[in-house]
Amino acid sequence: MTRPFRLDRPDGQFVVGDELPGRAPTWLWLHGLGSVRSGEKSTSLLAHARTRGERFLRIDMRGHGESSGRVGAVPLSHVIADLVHLLDHCGETVVVGTSLGGLVGAYATALRPERVRALALVAPAFGLMSNLAALLDSEGCLTTSNGVRFPVLADVLADALALDERSLPRRLSVPVLLAHGTADEVIPHRASERFFAAIPHARKQLCLIQDGDHRLAAAAPTIWPRIDALLAST
DSSP, X not given: OOEEEEEEXXXXXXXXXXXXOOEEEEEEEEOOTTOOSOSHHHHHHHHHHHHHTEEEEEEEOTTSTTSSSOTTTSOHHHHHHHHHHHHTTTOSEEEEEETHHHHHHHHHHHHOGGGEEEEEEXXXXXXXTTTTGGGOOTTSXXXXXXXXXXXXXXXXXXXXXXXXXXXXXXXXXXXXEEEEETTOSSSOHHHHHHXXXXXXXXXEEEEEETTOOSSOTTTHHHHHHHHHHHHHTO
């Protein structure tokens, strides 16, 4: 059984999650845009961590689920800062993020490499933030791949443009696994291929999943052992 926790932030906002106790390293799951911490992939990763006897955390990123804020109204830099704060209290961590969660995980890892044993990115949302304004409809709303529609505030757009995704792969010094479906209908797998090529060290793996979609729910149980192998090799 997991137990809930709440991370209070200095600005009065908060992040809610749940924890499976266990030994180090901690497996930390980050969901996608418009989603919540519970779901097929997070449940699968929870089971994987339980089998290994290792600690597992998952959070609702700010603006999602039980955490404070509204999706589309929380700048991504604030979400990244939340994760950095959490990493500072987790000890050795394996960060696993999907879609937007993968992007958040990569930024936070670049800021706290000493806290992260490995980084696993599942269909990461590369290019989303730099193209965010172009994805909005005539009413200034964004609709996610799972049908969630919400307005995006001007300060969120400005914050998105200020992020430096171009240099991000060069700032990753930890082992990295990238998994992406070749039939991803949201983020082209070529984006992950380019990101992978720009990571400057050899402790990295790229897993292209034939005919895999953006969610990669069915493929998830095959991804976690690849993270195990990456951990064992470093």
